[in-house]
Amino acid sequence: DIQMTQSPSSLSASVGDRVTISCQASQDISTYLNWYQQIPGKAPKLLIYDASNLQAGVPSRFGGSGSGTDFTFTINSLQPEDFATYFCQESDNAPPYTFGQGTKLEIK
Amino acid sequence: EVHLVESGGGLVQRGGSLRLSCAASGFTFSSYWMSWVRQAPGKGLEWVGSIKEDGSEKYYVDAMKGRFTISRDNAKNSLYLQMNSLRAEDTAVYYCASGASYLFNWGQGTLVTVSS
Numbered sequence: 001d002i003q004m005t006q007s008p009s010s011l012s013a014s015v016g017d018r019v020t021i022s023c024q025a026s027q028d029i030s031t032y033l034n035w036y037q038q039i040p041g042k043a044p045k046l047l048i049y050d051a052s053n054l055q056a057g058v059p060s061r062f063g064g065s066g067s068g069t070d071f072t073f074t075i076n077s078l079q080p081e082d083f084a085t086y087f088c089q090e091s092d093n094a095p096p097y098t099f100g101q102g103t104k105l106e107i108k
Numbered sequence: 109e110v111h112l113v114e115s116g117g118g119l120v121q122r123g124g125s126l127r128l129s130c131a132a133s134g135f136t137f138s139s140y141w142m143s144w145v146r147q148a149p150g151k152g153l154e155w156v157g158s159i160k161e162d163g164s165e166k167y168y169v170d171a172m173k174g175r176f177t178i179s180r181d182n183a184k185n186s187l188y189l190q191m192n193s194l195r196a197e198d199t200a201v202y203y204c205a206s207g208a209s210y211l212f213n214w215g216q217g218t219l220v221t222v223s224s
Contacts, residue, residue, distance in 0.1 A: 001170075032209065034209075034210040034211075036153075036211075038153075042216075043203055043214035043215065043216055043217055044145075044153065044203075044211070044214055045214070046210055046211060046212050049210040049212075050210075055212065087152065087153055089153075089155075089210070089211075091208075091209035091210055094167055095143070095155065095157065095158040095167035095208050095209075096155040096156070096157060096158065096167055096168060096169040097155050097208075097209070098155065099152055099153040099154065099155065100152070101152045102152045102153075
């Protein structure tokens with residue numbers, strides 16, 4: 001099974017900051033990597049699919065990059081509504097797929 | 109507008125069974141893979157399994173194989189998760205979601221609590 005390692009597990013930042021979250025796969029997954037946002041008490045929401053594609057309706061301050069085993073998720077100019085937990089998820093080959101353990105983004 | 113509404117959660121004793129349902133609307137249900145994902149209290153997301161558009165292919169995470177069964181009724185725009193031999197560690201919010209490789213719409217979740 002593919003293992004996904006996210007870092008950091010938590011992060012403090014201020015409104016207007018640029019933040020970066022990393023996700024590492026235990027084997028080459030090409031660009032089959034997705035990112036989700038989860039606000040407390042709510043269902044997750046797809047933000048980025050296939051490493052760098054912005055889901056429809058998602059603000060352009062969110063971005064993703066990477067391929068192979070190393071991936072990066074970036075939020076430019078943090079907004080108050082961005083404070084949430086973010087998960088990466090691999091989608092290489094057939095299901096089931098593995099999520100990273102999550103990164104909790106908190107207000108500094 | 110897409111809606112996914114889970115139901116059927118609740119309190120069940122260890123070793124018991126429960127059937128979750130997910131009612132879909134606002135999209136052509138029969139054209140999409142569907143999946144179940146769960147989240148234990150205060151924990152991360154865990155893929156449960158996925159089912160192909162016509163139900164001909166199903167995938168499960170190893171820990172749930174043989175205990176959980178995913179099915180769908182395209183005539184009723186509904187997805188199901190039959191859970192047997194429930195364990196305390198199955199306590200979680202269970203979400204249905206559209207898609208498989210990436211999950212582009214999610215329901216609000218239904219809580220399953222397994223008591224010991």
